[in-house]
Amino acid sequence: METNPITEIESNINVASEKIIAKDFKFYHVQLIPRIANLTHIHSDKCSICSENMKVVTELSLNVANLLNSSIQNRNTYDNTLSNLKSHLKNAHQYYPKSYFSSLYTFYGMIGGAIVGLLIFAIQLIDFKIGLLIFSAIGLFTGKIAGYYKDKRNEKNKLIL
Ligand SMILES: [Zn+2]
Numbered sequence: 001m002e003t004n005p006i007t008e009i010e011s012n013i014n015v016a017s018e019k020i021i022a023k024d025f026k027f028y029h030v031q032l033i034p035r036i037a038n039l040t041h042i043h044s045d046k047c048s049i050c051s052e053n054m055k056v057v058t059e060l061s062l063n064v065a066n067l068l069n070s071s072i073q074n075r076n077t078y079d080n081t082l083s084n085l086k087s088h089l090k091n092a093h094q095y096y097p098k099s100y101f102s103s104l105y106t107f108y109g110m111i112g113g114a115i116v117g118l119l120i121f122a123i124q125l126i127d128f129k130i131g132l133l134i135f136s137a138i139g140l141f142t143g144k145i146a147g148y149y150k151d152k153r154n155e156k157n158k159l160i161l
Helices: 005-017 020-025 034-045 048-069 071-092 102-121 128-156
Strands: none
Touching: 005 034, 005 048, 034 048, 034 071, 048 071, 102 128
């Protein structure tokens, strides 16, 4: 009988969780590995990169404790491997980390608002500091709200990593 790759990866992570200190486990998002494996598995029939990535994520689930417990270089290797897996899911299959758009749009909103504030200051309608403050705050909140709704929509469509 062929074992389910996701079950295998989950059990690898369970084993690893006993060897990794809780702080590292959380900091390095080790708990994301089964979720990444699951999403990669879903697409691996039709996507050759996901099909390759199934090997990568399986290997990662086996090596994670060694990588995190040995050297800085190995921690970086782990980090890069996980990032590659996540960015493929994001770029090719539109899975985004939780709150991804809230943060992104909040940032864009703040920058956009600050630019509007500066422009209005430039045509001398308002005081520099007040303009910058008010408009970047408006932009920030607009961005945060827009991002929040986009995150919610993604969550509803099960597109959260
Ligand atoms: Zn893929």
